[in-house]
Structures are given as C-alpha cells and as structure tokens.
Amino acid sequence: MGVIGQLILAYLAVLGFGLIINIPHQALNLAGWIGTVTWGGYLLVQVFDGGVVLGSFIGSVGIGVLSSLAARYKKMPSIIFNIPSLVSFVPGSQAYQMVRNFALGNYDQAVGFMLQVVVITGAIALGFLVAELLNQLIAFCRQHWQQLRS
C-alpha cells in the first residue's frame, strides 16, 4: 500500500463522512483536502517513528489551523471542516480491540487498549487546544499586519 493510495483513501473517507453529516456541498472538496494533507502529516510522523499518539496530535493541530483558515476563506463555521477531516484519526481499531477483549474476558489486554484509546483521544483534544492558540496568534498577526499597512 503506497503513500499515494493512503492519501486517496483519506480523501474518500473524509468525503464520505461529510456526506453522512450533511455538510454544505461547496465545502466537501476543501474538507477532503484538509483530511488528505493532515493524514500526510500523520504518515510523515510515522516515517520518523513518532508513534500513533504524536501523529494524532500533529494531525489534529493541522486540522484545527487549516479548518480555521478554510472557514475564513469560505465564510462558513469551522466545525464543517474539522469534524469530517477528523474521521481518519478516530482510534476505531483500538476501541474495537478494547471491546473485543473485554467481551472475551482478557482484561489485561482490554485495559491496555483502553489506555491507548484514552491517550489518543487526549492527544487529539490537546491538538485542538494548541490549534486554537495558533489560530488566535494568526488572527493577532493579521490584525497588526493590516494596521501596519494602513
């Protein structure tokens, strides 16, 4: 499975989730691209052996910043972009393994997977927080730049 293939799949998945939660059709393409770019960032972290947690963190920071830029460009709420693009970062595989091991009675493994789910979800939430900080920084710089020019 090549990198290009993964990126195309990421685009398709984000597009699909956008259709399910009914985002405006003008936003579908851009949301797909945000998902693709951030999944590329995640893959890049994997190349340097950064692990799933750091990858999810970088991905969610990217999603937060790019969604805010896209929201300003398209004049739409930013959740329209960041909810669908987050779909490929959901720890679905780990969550499933957690449920499966609980059901089968392998509590040691189940707790291990549960911790993974918690840590990945926490990394995504933290990523949003950092992205919010960056967004305010960008808005601040933009304001000052406009004041300098005028």
Next chain:
Amino acid sequence: MTTDELIIATCLKAGKIMVENGSEISRVDDTMTRIAQNAGVVQANTYVTITGVMMSIQGRNATQIASITKRTIDLEKVAQVNQYSREFADQRIDLPTLHARLNQLDQASRSFPLWLQLVGAALVSGPLMIMFRQETINTWPTVLIGTLGYLVFYLLNRYLKIKFLSELAAALFIGFAAEWTYQIGWGTNINDIIIGALMPLVPGVPLTNAVRDILAGNFVSGPARAVEALISAAALGFGIAVVITIF
C-alpha cells in the same frame, strides 16, 4: 408582535436551529448576540445549553425560553443560519425576512438524499478499513456491510426515534453479517470487517463538540455531549460484544 418580541423570537429560532443540528455552544451564543446587536439591542443576555436556549434584553421586560427536545446532525443548516446572520449584518435582509427565512429553514429537510448518505457510508467504511488494517482482501464485504449497517441505523432511527437503540441494532446487524460473510468464506478476517463497517456510526460530531465546548468553558453542555458520545459508543460496543460472545 412588538420589535423586542420579534428580535427575541428571531434570535431564539436561530439558536434553536443551530443547537438542534449540531453546532458548538460558543458559536450559537455568538450568533444570537450578533443578530441582537445588528437589530439595535445594546446588550442582550443569552444562555445556551444543549437542552434549551434562553434570551433576555437588558433593561426591558422581555425574556423568552425555547426548549430543545430533538437533536440531529445536519451541518448544512448550521452553515445556513450563519449565512443569514451575515446577510443580516450586511443589511441585505431585514429582521422580518430573517425570521421568515429561519422558519423556512427549520421546516426544510436534508439536502443530501438517502442514497448519497449510503454512498458516504460506503466511502467511510471501505477506505478506513484499508487505512487502519493495511489489507485489501476484505474491502468488498466491509463496504457492503458498512452501507447496510448505516441503512439499518437510518431506518430504525427514523421510525423508532431512539438513537441509542438504533445504534445497538445496527451494531448487532454488523456483527452478525460479518460473522456470516466469514462463514460463507467471502471475508477472511471478521475483526477487520467489523472495524470498517462500524466507522460510519462513530459519534464524531458529539465527541468533537464535547471537546470544543469544554475547551471554551461551557461546563454544562460539554460534559453532556461527552455523555451522549459515550452512550453511543457503549451501545455500539455492547452490540459487538454480544456477537463476539455468541460465536
């Protein structure tokens, strides 16, 4: 209707539509305050939670409450309210028009038809299974079961109106269908099929909004949404756990 009443009715309608269709709370607050300001109110007080919206105009005898009993996910409507609010701020439409348009929007149905949502479910389940599990043998069973699982969820949710029960039923269906494809030899790995097929049902909107609300300091709505997401996840997990224990 006096002007004050119309302002409050318009703001409440906007807030109600936004909360009902899955917007985060700080945006609802912001939009309502903006509409009120653009309508000439100096200071409006809004109190938005996930189950109700309240608004009063400072110094005047006007306060109204709108309760929110149903919640779906339709981000197009959130974007539309946003758009109308912008047009009102630019004075391209006046207050009665805004109110009429919001009423119209509230009645309107989703713009994407069911078959397009099913295409969406297919696009989510297949690609994500390949991305998570790095294998392509089980793609077609996953796509089929994911689409049918979403159809089960959609139909039950439409007629049963209990979201968690529909999720449980959809998860049971996915589990049994995955087991069946495994037994007839079409699918080779039941775990991969279930992971992919469940992805369209993941409570992404409540989860993201819970995080955003909590970060924004809305400690009433944030945890409430987190509970909603948790119960959805638990319903899905329980359905799958039943299937795993049976086989």
